[in-house]
Amino acid sequence: MSIMTTEPTKLAQDREWAQLIALTAQGDQGALAMFYDRTSPQVYGLIFKILGNREAAEEVTLDVYTQVWRQAHTYDHIRGAPGAWLMTLARTRAIDRFRAGAAEYGRLESLDAIDLFASKDDTPEQDVESQERRRYVQEALAELTAEQRQAIALAYFYGLSQSEIAEKLQVPLGTVKTRMRLGMIKLREALAPYEEGLHP
Secondary structure (H helix, E strand, O other), X not given: OHHHHHHHHHHHHHHHHHHHHHHHHOOOHHHHHHHHHHHHHHHHHHHHHHHOOHHHHHHHHHHHXXXXXXXXXXXXXXXXXXXXXXXXXXXXXXXXXHHHHHHHHOOOOOHHHOOOOOOOOOOHHHHHHHHHHHHHHXXXXXXXXXXXXXXXXXXXXXXXXXXXXXHHHOOOHHHHHHHHHHHHHHHHHHHHHHHHHHOO
16 A cells, blocks of 8 residues: 555656756756755755765755756656666765865774764663664774774765775775675674664
């Protein structure tokens, strides 16, 4: 039942977004503004997840829609849904910004400095649970080598692909795959005793 009610909504949304992109390609600023209103929460959410910084995420979100304005004519609905096209632009922009920040500030991640599970919106009870989960994960991460922690951070907390990690770290792709595979095996082993703590 839910599939039948949700699918037409998704198709209608895709049609609307595709039309707004087409109008934007013709120079319709109102269409771009409407497209922004419809889609910017998702775009901002993805970018913030990658960058972890609200101000930077807001700036990159605006950059994405500037790019939409300039490149709307390149969108081809046959090659994919409008949402997928937009999120690809957003992810690429966010990763570019992350790389620039890493180069500028030397942020080759020490996971000890990343507040992995904190949220300003947590209730006191959720905050206690988050602290527990964070402690479990940090203890598990401490069992990894620095190289394994670094590769896993770039993949899972900043959204980089294995090939992008290899390029960023200037190491062979096979090395990245090995580091991540061994690191994930160690993490699973280290976190096994805390299974209940991670899933309260």
